Amino acid sequence: MAFELEKLYSRRRDIHEKFGGQQQGGISTPASAPYIFLFTSEAGEQHGYHDGYDENGLFIYTGEGQVGPMQFLRGNRAIRDHINDGKELLLFASTKKSGIYRFKGTFVCAGCDDEKIGPDTEGNPRRLIQFHLTPSSVVAAHLQDESSEIVVTENISLDEMRKRAYAAVENKVCTAPVVSKKNLYKRSEDVKAYVLARAKGICESCGKAAPFLNKGGKSYLEAHHIRQLSDDGLDIPSWMAAICPNCHREIHHGQDGAMKNQILQAQIKNFENSQFVDVAAQ
Template sequence: MFVKNQEYKRTDIHEQFGGQGQGGISTPAHQNIILLFTSNSGRQYGYSDGWTNEGIFLYAGEGQQGDMKFTRGNAALRDHVMQGKDLHLFTYVRKGFVCYIGQMVCTGFRYDKGPDASEQIRERILFELVPLDFFSEAGSLNENLEREATTASLTLADLRSKALSNSVTSRTPTERKIAYYYRSQAIKDYALKRAEGICEGCNQTAPFITKEDQPYLEVHHIRRLSDGGPDDPQWVIAICPNCHRRAHYAKDSLAYNQYLGRLVKDKEAKLAFATI
């Protein structure tokens, strides 16, 4: 969709995808994406975006005056994983033109105090954004961090609990980043266990058994362009390789992904009812 480090004219982006042409958070209607724009000029309105030493991009929420609230764009950004929306971050390089930083994941947020456009001190929301690559690259985690025990041996109920868990607000940004990594792994394991060796797309038995004596199915993210990164159980499905290719490359891929979405929604509703 977008190429890292490539420049784009912002109006061209909106002509293709829609969304608000002004402001930092753009939420195109009928699209599974949210567009984020950052620039140094935001400092005059109390915004101060940028990278931390831990590889987290702090992104100030929208709202030029008064306390920032979780409405409109701020709510959409906070809930993007649950809603199956991809985040794409751009930075202004000159008037009207932006450079694509990459696809991001919001792993949490925090509040701070600072001046608004009228120099009045107000409460601001700082979103913590992590590059999607962090979750798909096996070597991204600090080797000194102690990994959690494998989730493969857990029950379906235990995996579902882990898959639905949110990062604890009292954790540090880095701890929230790591927690989302583990949550993404739990979601993948959960989808595989939920399938019970049967493709959730075509309802056929997994094509073969792996060396680990497990039925082979692939995890597909229904509302993502890629199959990387953390997600919500309602957007993740375990399917056979043939169905997986269909979901990505078939002429009817859009309709097929919608069909897969309905299947998962029905399954999750039944599982949620069973745990009440």
């Protein structure tokens, strides 16, 4: 990760000079970086923006657009589709010093609400888009929690599990915050269930059988986000792998961990791409 939690950064020097992106506004979408930068400030309230945590633990982030109804264009579309586009949401909060922002962490868009009404810059009522963001670390903890594992009671194929996992990621229906949070966890569970089933009890890194059975009698493998070397990445099947604890530790802490992760990335990408080809050929 290029940024440290709660550390202060210059928006111009530390963000835009290094990664590019729009230097004005609350949403910056540099084309060549795997990030979408979100900036929140109390000054945004004059434009009808009200950001902050709600009672569900979600950070409510108001989309862009100062006059007229907000639409899913440009930055708003980028936030909504960030998982499919492979972009991390990085949130920064303004400070009393102009141009200096505090990094608040990496987030995942759990959903959105496009039915709220609020004033625009000219004071006229208009439709708002409010995104429901949750810290990526919360999603990662849910994925690693053994108690969150889905118990599949119906006899479904790996292909059907795969379809469910990708369908969950594609879901872009706007809902209330509490529903968004439930949908996010369900999406994570569908992805986790598919990735574990895809592995068939074999580590997707070293190719060896899982070292032991978990308390539920299933092969113990851990969910690893292959897109980045921390495990709070995006929960999408093509960027997740089921690997043994030894490989997991080596990737994170080993001398050759980065190379091992790159090899794993290529393996998972090739497998998932081959599944798309097979489906298209049917």
